[in-house]
Amino acid sequence: MIRAYTITSGKGGVGKTTLTVNLGVSLALLGRKTVILDADIGMANMALILGMDDIPVTLHEVLAGKGDIEDAIYDGPGGVKVVPSGISLQGFQQADPDKLRDVMHKLVDKCEYLLIDAPSGISKEGVVPLSVADEVILVVNPELASMADALKTKILCEVMGGRVYGAILNRAGLEHTEIRSQSVEDVLGVRVIDVVPEDANVRRAAAYKSPCVLKYPQTDASRVFKRIAAQISGIEYRDTGSEQKTESFVDRLARSVFR
Ligand SMILES: Nc1ncnc2c1ncn2[C@@H]1O[C@H](COP(=O)(O)OP(=O)(O)OP(=O)(O)O)[C@@H](O)[C@H]1O
Ligand SMILES: [Mg+2]
DSSP states (O other): OOEEEEEEOSSTTSSHHHHHHHHHHHHHHTTOOEEEEEOOOSSOOHHHHTTOOOOSSOHHHHHTTSSOGGGGOEEOGGGOEEEOOOOOHHHHHHOOGGGHHHHHHHHGGGOSEEEEEOOSSSOHHHHHHHHHSSEEEEEEOSSHHHHHHHHHHHHHHHHTTOOEEEEEEEEETSSOOOOOHHHHHHHHOSOEEEEEEOOHHHHHHHHTTSOHHHHSTTSHHHHHHHHHHHHHTTOOOOOOSTTOOOOOHHHHHHHHHHO
């Protein structure tokens, strides 16, 4: 049975697309049939980030009733399937976000996991993915504005009948703030699924138009992306990298107390 996750935030630029792509590829590498869908139909950039040029049919055409979803599913890196959105303003204007529900119904028998990259803000095209997914993942950065906006999105999600799976604290360490998992859990009232560190290799990989988990599989952020994917798919995470750190009981205890 398919599980659909909407990856959303509230505030823009916090790492939704980065997470969608890297989690999607990580799930695919675990052998899970996974589709990542760019529902940020106004400011789409998943295709750009993945270096997927020259795409004849995108989600824009499908939502405009001019194309079929089967023709908008493309092979992405690491075995993940990608439904990109177009980048033209005209395409955005013609796309009907309400059709996203039909799109999802048609994707049901095509994959085990569907990850939906939602737009930031609380526009109509942002609201639909909150209600259609099984679970919603809130992405936050360690800064107050990001947490405040995520809280609004969480409330909106609940009003829409959506269910929040948890939050991911991304770019931890970036702002030199003291905001940690516990503060995120206190403010948002949801559990923190995991903490992705600020990692320059994430941006470096993006510059190569390659997912970080493929370009730099052993970098700190990639190992967390893979850990989250394992958690989502119910697999025990094994860190097999050369930089593997064996965590002692005392380390684990300290991590759970201080994070
Ligand atoms: N853990 C990280 N470490 C370092 N840089 C990161 C990390 N996560 C994301 N970034 C960088 O932050 C920027 C924004 O990321 P991304 O585009 O994924 O955010 P977004 O939430 O999808 O933005 P938008 O709201 O505009 O769609 C990108 O340059 C990305 O490479
Ligand atoms: Mg994005």
